[in-house]
Amino acid sequence: MTLLSIRNLKSYFVTRDGVVKAVNQVSLDIFENETLGLVGESGCGKTVLALSILRLLSENTVVEGKISFKGNDLLRLNEEGMRDIRGKEIAQIFQNPLSSLNPVLTIGLQVSEPFMLHRGMKLSDAWQSAISMLRAAKIPSPAERGKEYPHQFSGGMRQRAMISMGLACNPALILADEPTKGLDVTIQSQIIELMRELVKDRKASMLLITHDLAVAAELCDRIAVMYSGEIVEVSEIKDFLSNPGHPYCRGLLRSLPLNGMEPIPGNSPSLIDVPEGCRFHPRCKYAMERCRNEHPEMYEVGNGRKTRCFLYA
Amino acid sequence: MLEIILKRIGMFILVVIASTALVFFMLHSLPGESAEVMAKYIFLGNVELTPSNEAIDIIKEKYDLEKPLFSQYVTWVWNAIHGNMGTSYQTNSPVTEEILIRLPATITLAFVSILLSLLIGIPAGIIAAVKQNSFTDYFCSTISVLGISIPSFWLAILLIYVFSYTLGLTPTMGYGDFKSLILPAVSLGTPASAVIARLMRSSMLEVMRQDYIRTAIGKGLSYRMVILRHALKNTFIPVITIIGLEFGHLLGGTVIIETIFAWPGIGRLLITSITARDIPVIQGCIVFITITYLVINFITDISYSYLDPRIGRSKH
Amino acid sequence: MRFRDIRLDDLLRNKASFLGLVIIGILAFTAIAADFIAPYDPNKIELDEKLKPPSSEHIFGTDQLGRDQLSRVIHGTQTTFKLSLIIVTITASFGVFIGITAGYFGGFIDEILMRLIDVLLAFPSIILALVIIGSLGPGILNTVIAISLVGWLYYARVARASTLSIKEKEYIEGARAMGCSEMYICTHYILPNCLPPIIVLVTLNMGGVILTIASLGFLGLGAQPPTPEWGTMLNEGREFLRDCPWLSVVPGALIMISVLAFNFIGDGLRDILDPRQQVIK
Amino acid sequence: MLEVRDIKKTFSKGLVHKKYLRAVDGISFTIGEKETFGLVGESGCGKTTVGRLILRLMEPDSGDVVFNGTNITGLKKQDLRKIRPKMQILFQDADSSLHPRMRIWESVAEPLKLYDLVPESDIRKKVLELLEMVGLQKEHLNRYPHELSGGQNQRVVLARVLALRPQFIVADEPTSALDVSVQAQILSLMNEMQQKYGFSCLFISHDLGVIRKMTSIMGVMYLGKLVETGRTEDVFENPKHPYTQALIASGRVAGLDNEQKASPIEGEMPDPMNPPSGCKFHTRCPQKMDLCEKIAPELNNVGTGKVACHLF
């Protein structure tokens, strides 16, 4: 069952250097009870995609296309309808929990807020729910720590608080943006473990944004790879790891230290000035004449797998 | 809290010593013999006359002016520690009394001005930030740039001209009722409110682009709740310091404004004392200003620890 | 934050700072070319022509000594700009020097300097200036001294703050690893990089200095007559406030306009250095 | 070539209530000619401080750093300056490793001018040569660092460092801010340059995969102490210290085998201001013994490497 379906989403914003086409004609489905990994290098548009879903981008961003969620087109919903979805139906877990938590409010209060908002609870009840949520996120002595402020928490604990805040109202979909970025490896694996537990237990779906293939491999059912504002490949995670389709994905896997650390030549193009034709062609060793002039579609490869490459045309 | 208090008191002593010493030695380096000037003010009441040598000698003896400057200053400090700020050369009454008697006027003026500037500056800054790039924003921003650019003495003159002289709405001078307070408070409070509005706006904008605001919106809070619950408290943190500093500027401003409006406060006392070289009174005024500074800073610190939980636990 | 450079075209794009630049441009031109564009000698006394209202002959009228107000205002621009430039140059260079030294070397001297600055900043600067001028006597030179004595504090603070943040940057460590001397690092690495906020401060401070010069002039403690200076002119014109309002309105408005222009530019510069993103809605 | 003997560094904080942080608590290791030593550990364990101490960008409290037979810890400023070009550093954040107001060619030319390595007239040519060697083109010469990408900036830094022909380089997480594909580019470039110039290297990283790929011997740090050292392959094949085991277990994720593994170690690193007694790892150690709480273990030879654990 498709929970969220994105069709031809475009997110552009204007800067002093030109128009940044951060998300370009992206179509993506997230099914119920699955974790979809969205991977790509920094600056390829993953975060903008996530923010577009909840309409959290600044006003000067142009967002076009269609995002249907449980029968609603999120891009056409009014502000009030949107508020009912945010935090209740679709929740976010952001990267960098220190700046994403309000420094002057206690953790407990911040976790209580979704309960008060969406469940109509009083503060005292919401607080109790928040404490149990924190406990579920394995924060030691949550009753005391709930009264503390974000700066008193360690990085890992903050991320746990963020997760409990996101999961507070049992959302159907969680958008997790690099939840392990900046954490130490041992803490990273703790957080991954926690997310697997909480998300899977609640039968929620998750869009996990990461640049770290290992994290994606750990948590995801399916994976979508973004390059320069576009989705270039969508596939089951196992297929992807064993046999990536798109030359970019192949390069990506090979450049991992343990896979030989073989670099992809060149740099990612800027989102302002994207190459003609296939966006990857200047770095692609399989590039053909056609790749220079024509922009490839997503081609079905089989087993629910799609790749944007003329090799599969 | 104890540490804050101790730090403040240390600061206070430092400020008092530094500023009174500065003023003391500077005033004694004024051209013309101090004793002569004092004799003029004390005995002649007219600067344009020349006092007799006897009078000068009496002054020198009475106020120990023959002693070295440093020991005079030490004596002053010693007496001040014992609660004796000396007596005014001009009126022969204790400095403490001279200041206390004028205190209500200055405090009223300063308090109402800062209140006015807060109550105008804060909402104006918030509205400008919330409606960024709207007409309201441009309007508020332009007014506040004007506010910091206009010389307060000129504003005072214009205000008197328009509101007292032409329209006859307010008295031109004097002290006592509410009406006479309006113009001085507005002249004094306008620059302060402009500064506060500008800072409030930029602080608000800064806060509004922080990640935690996005988190709050992502939780489903309404825009209004985001501002009230998540943004305001953070916005105030940098503004608090400025409010403290503005109060200091305001005290400086009273010097000119009190003269223009014949407002019988500390500022006017200070000006007349500087010209009359009434050193004990000048020193007293400076101690008073420093005490005010201490109090304001203390309030600032307390507001800080109330607003920002990060303060107090860790340094800076 | 990624480093951003101040570019003129950015400044021109901002309407307010464009306006500011135009005003300052005109005023600066006026100041430089004062001798050529002033229609009359600003100090030429024509007692029979005194207190004439604005007319085609005297656009801003004449003052109580029959001097042409326009010419005085034009030369006043020169006085004001010259004075504030001198003051800002002195205070900025001294303040930056102190700030960088304190910030870079830190330690005990830093602690002492910063406490001293806190103390001095705590005290209303106009009162300090009054006391200083009270003891030195009024006049242009003493105005410069009095304002400069207090003015460097802000620069020292800002320079120290930027030095502290720049000091943590890896390129400083890189330079040290490369064997650059401390002096070289201060002048070639710290100084150029703490300049942008200093430039903003200079622009905003120009306005503040103009205001202080005018306040002192207004109190009769600044530039002395017959030197044409806006604050002093305002003080002289105050005697004729209601009968000859042009004597107070013109210099007052000029003070306001020039301070405004500097503030516009300063705001524009600050926005460029620290571009405010749109608020999320 | 480079020997580090028992260096220590303590930071203090606060004026009245002084708090002490033992960032580096007695660390010793040696690096041979053309060898790369990997230093791995979580953030806050003091690995970066070790790099800074070796280069004397910070003054160690005690201990010695001997470089090519010269003990550089006691050197005077002038003498140190002679050694400086021989020992260089690469930082994590390439964007802030370059003077933002200097054009690329100026940055690269600076060390050449500083030590008069090349006559004034040849500087531009030499700069271009260096930049081309690290894979940049002529068009980059007049750019500013903020106009280049992180990977390109790291190349510039490498060129600038190599201009001095160093014998030893501290690479402090040089690629952790970069994407994998760029990381691979930079790391292979480093390998290539090491082949060409033959410098030895202290490679600091939290990424086990990179350490495994880049280094021949390695050390694992925890709260200012080395807990295990040895040849890289040996450590990975057969980690001995429980912490090393835990690290590698968490890091196996990077091996992309998608199978369920043992659950990660519990807890977080203790507050370094207030470190636990005895073995500092005992708060999180799955094999903790009573002894561990009281006595801090020494680094002892175990097999091919050294381990600081009471289990051995």
Place this chain on the structure above:
Amino acid sequence: MKKINFTGVFVILILAVLISCVAFSGCTESPDAPDTSENNVEKGNSDKNTQQELIIGHPWNLKSVDPGLSGSNLNNFRVSEGLISISPDYKLLPTIADSWEYVENSTWRFYLNKNVEFHDGSKVTANDVKTALDRSMKLNPELQGRLNIKELKVVDDSTVDIITNTVDASLPGKMAYGAAGIYKNNEGPEGTISTPIGTGPFKFVSYDKATDTLKLAKNENYRDGAPKLDSVVIIFGIGEPNTREMAVEKGEIDFTTEPTLGSTKRLESDKNLNVIIHPLCQGYKLKFGDVSKAPYDDVRVRKAIAYAIDRQKIVDNILLGRAIVSNGIGITPGIEWRNNNLTGYAYDVQKAKGLLEEAGWKDTDGDGIVDKEGQKFKITLYTWPQRPALPPLAQATQSMLKDIGIDSEVRIMEWDAISDRKNEWGMITVAGGDACMMIPDPSYYIEGNFYSEKNDYNYRNPNVDALIMKGRTIFDKEERYDAYREVQRIVCDEDCAQVHIAYHYHMVVTDKNVKNYIPNPAHHDYSINKDMYIE
């Protein structure tokens, strides 16, 4: 975005400000502070106006109500009186003393008026006179020097002997000095008087130091009949002339002095105001720094400068009708001892240039500035800012001196700083407020300005000194005055010791309903009188 009603919040906040302002100003209002607004209402509504209250705005601060310290103020506001006072036509008026005579050996005898009573009803006795004067002189040693008193002796209840240090013919005049008022000694334990008791037509009611406001009430039992005003309120310390001026125009005060220079015409044409301009014994002049040194040791140079000043132009354009041209020295026209036959120095540039040339000052290099022996005639004009007419006066002088080839620079500084610069080459002080009559006797002005021992610019003339000694020691009025007139001729026409420019006219502005104000030129700067009333 959901719209928030910020405008509403704003309005509420503004209201809150206003309310708290009202509340706050309410609490700080001290009960005895003068309520000016209430007075406005009263005055606007004449039916209600049964109380005759005069509100005065005064430029200076009062500082103290102790008559020993601020006797002149209490004297001017008619709380205390001296033994003698001065009439508007410069005559000595018997006041507390009925009559006086010179006895011998530097002793003057004063016979007191037996009807004079203090405000508390007690009679003024010789003892009271001695006590008051002794106390004042002790508190203010300057006064002792000024009065030249050695000792006071009580002869009987109503007779007092005053013994002077030297034979002094001017002592009766000195007793009219404002600080020599007679008051009841009701010192508090700290040695200060907080409720002065005098003999004048107005009684002290209260003094509010916080607002610097003095309240007086009429003395019903005044010996010449009770004054018409019921009360007088004096608000001290309104230093800004604009403020005083607007306050009287708006009716906030009834009486004030010295509004801005430019306001004469407008105030005169205001139907709601009375403007009284009268001479005051003060003037404007140029004072050479040192007449014993170059360039002013040459009388031709001094005269050249005197001829170069266009006094009429200055009076018309700078002093704006608040002055008349001076044709001699500082003694105001109308004063008995004035020499009315001085030649003076009429404006004559040619003559001035000629004199300079005679003295050896020629423009040799054609730059418009005269020079002599290689030195340019470049001087500094000093003046001070407290009197608004002085800076423009100095600038006008500068431009007039330029016309005869003297280059000058104007410096405005505190009076004390100027007196430090006396030795500077070529300095001239542009002075104002030069009082010729602090006491109704020529000795005050003539001795202070021209007696060798007393003047501060090194003017030495033995003839003048001899004449002054004569004036001090002879008691025949006409003979004395003749000696002083001769001094005036010498210092002005022969020596040109100072360059006098103009006599100051004082301006008083009152509400049109204030009647019967009689200006007294001998007072500084004005005094009220018992017959004033409000219509």
